[in-house]
Amino acid sequence: MPNFKKAIVLSNIVSKGLKFFNYEATSFPGRVVQKICPDFLTECNNYVNHPRFAVTGTNGKTTTSGVLSEILYKHGLNVINNKLGANMPNGIVTALSSGLYPKLKKNKDLFMADGVVLECDEAYFSYVANKFVFDYLLITNLFRDQLDRYGEMDTARKKIIKGIELSPDIKIILNADDPSLFEISDSLKHNGDKFIYYGITSVDYADYEKTSKSPSEAIYCPLCHDEILYNKRYYAQLGDWYCRCGNKRVNLDISARVLVYSDKSILDVKYKDKNFIFKTTLTGLYNAYNVLGAISAALVQGIEQKVIECALDEYSPVFGRHQKIKLKNGGKLTIHLIKNPVGASEVLRGLKNLQNSRMLISINDNYADGRDVSWLWDADFEALRDFNNVIYTTGTRSYDMALRLKYAGFNQSLLEIFDNTKEVSKCLKIALNDLKEKENLVVLVTYTGLLEINKNIKNITDDFGM
Numbered sequence: 251m252p253n254f255k256k257a258i259v260l261s262n263i264v265s266k267g268l269k270f271f272n273y274e275a276t277s278f279p280g281r282v283v284q285k286i287c288p289d290f291l292t293e294c295n296n297y298v299n300h301p302r303f304a305v306t307g308t309n310g311k312t313t314t315s316g317v318l319s320e321i322l323y324k325h326g327l328n329v330i331n332n333k334l335g336a337n338m339p340n341g342i343v344t345a346l347s348s349g350l351y352p353k354l355k356k357n358k359d360l361f362m363a364d365g366v367v368l369e370c371d372e373a374y375f376s377y378v379a380n381k382f383v384f385d386y387l388l389i390t391n392l393f394r395d396q397l398d399r400y401g402e403m404d405t406a407r408k409k410i411i412k413g414i415e416l417s418p419d420i421k422i423i424l425n426a427d428d429p430s431l432f433e434i435s436d437s438l439k440h441n442g443d444k445f446i447y448y449g450i451t452s453v454d455y456a457d458y459e460k461t462s463k464s465p466s467e468a469i470y471c472p473l474c475h476d477e478i479l480y481n482k483r484y485y486a487q488l489g490d491w492y493c494r495c496g497n498k499r500v501n502l503d504i505s506a507r508v509l510v511y512s513d514k515s516i517l518d519v520k521y522k523d524k525n526f527i528f529k530t531t532l533t534g535l536y537n538a539y540n541v542l543g544a545i546s547a548a549l550v551q552g553i554e555q556k557v558i559e560c561a562l563d564e565y566s567p568v569f570g571r572h573q574k575i576k577l578k579n580g581g582k583l584t585i586h587l588i589k590n591p592v593g594a595s596e597v598l599r600g601l602k603n604l605q606n607s608r609m610l611i612s613i614n615d616n617y618a619d620g621r622d623v624s625w626l627w628d629a630d631f632e633a634l635r636d637f638n639n640v641i642y643t644t645g646t647r648s649y650d651m652a653l654r655l656k657y658a659g660f661n662q663s664l665l666e667i668f669d670n671t672k673e674v675s676k677c678l679k680i681a682l683n684d685l686k687e688k689e690n691l692v693v694l695v696t697y698t699g700l701l702e703i704n705k706n707i708k709n710i711t712d713d714f715g716m
């Protein structure tokens with residue numbers, strides 16, 4: 251397949267060029283590949299070993315697939331992962347092409363990747379699965395997200411089901427605590443051992459805000475249309491759910507008891523009558539779910555506890571996803587990606603009692619962020635009502651964000667609004683420059699702003715980091 255190799259080589263040259271000029275190179279090279287070799291994804295079946303994981307769902311895809319990749323890496327497999335979260339077809343093709351490139355260079359003809367962990371946008375899973383054969387699909391959750399792009403949750407669900415139907419041998423690792431995923435397993439339940447279910451049996455909070463204000467709209471039973479009830483509800487619609495008609499959360503194959511601290515979580519995981527204790531420094535219950543998803547996939551692969559522990563210890567998030575950077579002033583910079591009401595509310599919950607910190611909130615409404623920013627009104631920014639230090643707003647929707655904070659009851663005299671045309675990394679530098687000794691900066695940012703910060707991060711840490 252000469253075009254296959256030509257496409258890999260050319261797209262990697264393009265990628266280098268883009269990076270040299272400081273442009274983002276997570277999707278465009280994929281376009282070049284598909285132009286040169288339209289069957290690229292299908293052809294990849296011959297060049298990628300197993301295991302092959304796809305990760306989909308509304309929230310937590312990048313973290314879940316990042317942790318899983320780290321575990322597989324520690325297990326000795328250098329898997330390909332679209333770690334910057336470019337999860338539409340061009341992003342996936344870019345990741346595959348750049349992952350295959352080093353081996354192609356080395357071996358000229360014979361080259362195989364060790365496997366893949368590819369996060370895939372819910373709306374495009376069926377497109378990718380139609381060409382590339384996955385062994386496993388891990389589904390994290392389905393929340394209301396960017397309605398303008400996907401129509402409704404129902405559409406996302408149908409597209410995932412279609413992708414599964416195109417993959418006769420795929421196994422599904424599914425978060426059973428989310429009743430909105432029930433229809434996926436129900437529609438395919440004739441396939442006996444196709445599903446592996448994970449979920450949480452109890453949650454305790456140590457020094458972490460106990461109450462979740464995540465929007466929890468009523469969820470209706472797909473069988474009888476009555477409202478879903480809960481033995482325990484953890485956040486949003488996630489929990490140990492049941493319905494009066496007898497429908498309920500399935501028996502879990504992999505279950506966890508979780509203890510949440512402000513700086514870590516402890517997971518007591520049960521699988522096949524064995525218990526395993528894991529610790530993660532990714533904070534918040536939403537991250538405990540992400541880590542549990544990755545652990546479940548690893549346990550199913552038969553990976554040893556020690557290897558998983560070691561990976562959890564050493565996993566460093568992609569910049570901008572919960573990563574902390576030490577600053578010269580003695581404080582630290584923390585960046586959180588936000589993109590929908592549930593995810594944002596859970597991040598805000600962890601910031602409620604924040605001390606000695608300033609905050610920068612950057613909201614863009616480019617295509618990859620979702621055009622509709624009305625979700626800001628459903629996210630719990632009221633958690634910042636008593637925040638008693640400066641909040642900067644920036645991004646193309648800087649003024650919408652400022653208005654939202656005003657209605658949340660935040661003190662207007664502490665608000666600093668950047669013009670909506672100003673680049674977020676420049677605003678970030680101004681905010682860092684304003685910090686007093688030992689003050690921290692917490693940044694909440696949507697996807698395209700995160701990419702822009704990421705692009706300039708070396709420059710930023712050179713000036714302000716340790």
Ligand SMILES: [Zn+2]
Nearest residue numbers: 471474493495
């Ligand atoms: Zn029911």
